[in-house]
Amino acid sequence: MAPGPFSSALLSLPPAALPFLLLLWAGASRGQPCPGRCICQNVAPTLTMLCAKTGLLFVPPAIDRRVVELRLTDNFIAAVRRRDFANMTSLVHLTLSRNTIGQVAAGAFADLRALRALHLDSNRLAEVRGDQLRGLGNLRHLILGNNQIRRVESAAFDAFLSTVEDLDLSYNNLEALPWEAVGQMVNLNTLTLDHNLIDHIAEGTFVQLHKLVRLDMTSNRLHKLPPDGLFLRSQGPGPKPPTPLTVSFGGNPLHCNCELLWLRRLTREDDLETCATPEHLTDRYFWSIPEEEFLCEPPLITRQAGGRALVVEGQAVSLRCRAVGDPEPVVHWVAPDGRLLGNSSRTRVRGDGTLDVTITTLRDSGTFTCIASNAAGEATAPVEVCVVPLPLMAPPPAAPPPLTEPGSSDIATPGRPGANESGAERRLVAAELTSSSVLIRWPAQRPVPGIRMYQVQYNSSADDSLVYRWVLQSQDLLPPQGPSLPSAGSLGLLAQLGF
Numbered sequence: 001m002a003p004g005p006f007s008s009a010l011l012s013l014p015p016a017a018l019p020f021l022l023l024l025w026a027g028a029s030r031g032q033p034c035p036g037r038c039i040c041q042n043v044a045p046t047l048t049m050l051c052a053k054t055g056l057l058f059v060p061p062a063i064d065r066r067v068v069e070l071r072l073t074d075n076f077i078a079a080v081r082r083r084d085f086a087n088m089t090s091l092v093h094l095t096l097s098r099n100t101i102g103q104v105a106a107g108a109f110a111d112l113r114a115l116r117a118l119h120l121d122s123n124r125l126a127e128v129r130g131d132q133l134r135g136l137g138n139l140r141h142l143i144l145g146n147n148q149i150r151r152v153e154s155a156a157f158d159a160f161l162s163t164v165e166d167l168d169l170s171y172n173n174l175e176a177l178p179w180e181a182v183g184q185m186v187n188l189n190t191l192t193l194d195h196n197l198i199d200h201i202a203e204g205t206f207v208q209l210h211k212l213v214r215l216d217m218t219s220n221r222l223h224k225l226p227p228d229g230l231f232l233r234s235q236g237p238g239p240k241p242p243t244p245l246t247v248s249f250g251g252n253p254l255h256c257n258c259e260l261l262w263l264r265r266l267t268r269e270d271d272l273e274t275c276a277t278p279e280h281l282t283d284r285y286f287w288s289i290p291e292e293e294f295l296c297e298p299p300l301i302t303r304q305a306g307g308r309a310l311v312v313e314g315q316a317v318s319l320r321c322r323a324v325g326d327p328e329p330v331v332h333w334v335a336p337d338g339r340l341l342g343n344s345s346r347t348r349v350r351g352d353g354t355l356d357v358t359i360t361t362l363r364d365s366g367t368f369t370c371i372a373s374n375a376a377g378e379a380t381a382p383v384e385v386c387v388v389p390l391p392l393m394a395p396p397p398a399a400p401p402p403l404t405e406p407g408s409s410d411i412a413t414p415g416r417p418g419a420n421e422s423g424a425e426r427r428l429v430a431a432e433l434t435s436s437s438v439l440i441r442w443p444a445q446r447p448v449p450g451i452r453m454y455q456v457q458y459n460s461s462a463d464d465s466l467v468y469r470w471v472l473q474s475q476d477l478l479p480p481q482g483p484s485l486p487s488a489g490s491l492g493l494l495a496q497l498g499f
Contacts, residue, residue: 034049034062034064035049035060035062035063037054038050038054046069047064047067047068047069048068048070048071049063049064049067049069050071051070051072051075052071052074052075053073053075054075055076056077057075057076057078058077058078058081058084059081063088065087065088067088068090068091068092069091069092069093070088070095071093071095072095072096072099073095073096074098074099075099076099077096077099077101078101078102078103079103079104079105080096080101081105081108082105082107082108084108085108085112086111087111088111088112089111089112089113090114091114092116092117093115093116094109094112094115094119095117096119096120097119097120097143098121098122098123099122099123101120101124102125102126104125105132106129106131106134107131107132107134107135108132109132109133109136110134110135113135113137113138114138115138115139116140117140118133118139119141120143120144120147121143121146121168122146122147123146124147125144125147125148127149127150127151127153128144128149128151128152128153129153129156130154130155130156130158132156133156133159134159135159136159136160137159137163138160139159139160139164140164140165140166141164141166142157142160142166142167143166144169144172145169145172145192146170146171147172148172149172149173150172150175152169152177152178154180154181156178156181157178157181157185158181161186164185164187164188165187165188165189165211166188166189166190167185167190167191168190168192169192170192170193170195170196171195171196173196173197174193174196174197174198175196175197177193179201182205183202183205183206186208186209186211188209188211189212189214190213190214191212191215192216193215193217193220194216194219194248195218195219195220197220198222199220199221200222201217203226203227204229205226205228206229206230206231207228207229207230212245214245215245215246215247215248217248218249218250218252219252220251220252221252221253223253223255224255224260225249225263227262230245231245231262249273250272250274252273253277254275254276254286255275255276255277255278255327256281256284256286256289257278257294257295257296257327258294258295258376259375260286260294261291264286264287265291273285274286275289278326280293281293295326296325296327296374296376297326298325298379299323299325299374299379300325301321301370301372301381302322302323303320303321303322304319304320304321304322304381304383308383308384309383309385309386310388311387311388312387312388313360313361313362314359314361314390315359316360317356317357318354318357319355319357319368319383319385320353320354321333321353321355321370321372321381323379328374329372329378329379330372330373331371332373333368334368334371335366336364336366336368336385337366341355346359346361353372355368355370360385362389364385364387365387366384367383367384368382368384369381369382370382370383428440428441
């Protein structure tokens with residue numbers, strides 16, 4: 001039988017070209033679509049599509065949904081749309097490296113249940129949101145290096161916390177990470193965070209990462225590394241992990257004091273890390289500094305409030321306490337009754353150690369204690385506060401007429417249903433109630449000699465303390481100093497209270 005035109009052309013080709021031509025023919029005979037300028041390889045059971053350096057502006061819609069490996073590198077794709085990878089349930093490896101991707105739609109990878117590797121490095125991503133990586137329950141490798149990422153949401157990695165083995169966020173603009181989520185990546189082998197702006201690692205982050213073999217924190221803004229059981233286990237007397245842990249933290253402005261002594265005691269073979277501070281250790285190799293030079297200084301209180309503070313009940317008072325030491329001391333305050341004070345409806349501790357009591361009560365009289373502490377010790381300083389009670393006003397010359405229907409308290413309330421409307425006038429009105437304020441109004445009384453101020457008494461729901469607010473008739477005061485009064489001639493008096 002004489003060969004046809006196709007078989008004649010086939011016989012005339014060099015032997016090396018036969019497998020490639022047969023592969024293309026097999027793909028065409030099965031009707032597999034292949035976008036223009038892309039290379040499609042269909043070797044059962046794997047379908048691979050290579051579209052590198054083809055000038056793509058978006059993900060081609062004519063992609064076989066059964067593709068297993070898809071490479072779209074070195075193009076100009078600017079966004080990943082919601083339906084770009086829909087129904088690709090067999091996709092295992094997706095590479096979008098070296099594009100201009102700045103946007104990833106919510107749920108763009110939701111159908112990629114079999115995906116194990118996602119490469120989004122060398123793009124223009126500015127953030128990683130929790131809805132962008134949803135559905136990637138089998139992800140092993142997530143490569144996000146060399147972007148412009150400034151923020152990673154706490155839920156961004158939730159879909160693959162128990163499966164991810166390789167996480168790369170290097171060469172970004174990260175100042176922080178969701179360390180709690182990172183600490184749950186129990187199968188993590190490699191964590192690459194070099195060349196970012198990270199200045200803090202939460203203590204205990206790596207304690208559960210028993211499989212971690214490489215941690216790269218090079219060229220960040222770390223002043224210290226918190227003690228972590230993972231590092232200590234790698235150097236301890238017990239059984240060693242099969243692969244030794246490699247930790248790189250060179251290029252950080254390390255503050256070499258006693259807080260880094262635990263790290264200095266680990267055995268290392270390299271000596272590339274240097275100290276930035278204190279001054280006498282600047283530029284010295286970390287691993288060559290003797291342990292006795294890693295020193296701390298106990299706190300010294302340099303500024304505090306005067307020996308005694310005098311304040312009228314209901315008014316604000318600020319107690320100053322500043323301390324120096326190495327490391328920088330943390331300042332706490334203890335109330336006269338022994339309670340450790342924090343931020344509440346009446347008290348606030350500033351970053352510089354100042355205690356603000358916005359509304360004083362009689363139980364604030366006594367000695368407040370400032371405590372400054374750090375790794376080297378603590379220092380204390382007492383501050384005496386004297387709260388002067390508000391003066392009690394003399395009763396008016398003539399007693400007001402009795403109320404028609406008095407309420408259960410000393411604040412007059414409306415009459416009961418069916419009572420005379422004129423006798424049911426509301427004496428005190430509370431309006432515009434929010435979680436932090438209320439607007440109250442009461443009718444103006446006939447002039448009574450001797451009245452110079454009004455006093456409002458209420459309970460704070462945050463700490464159940466009795467609070468007084470008072471205001472002079474001759475001035476308007478805004479919270480937190482006191483309630484506000486209307487202008488002269490008003491029919492009532494207004495006061496806004498901050499809880």
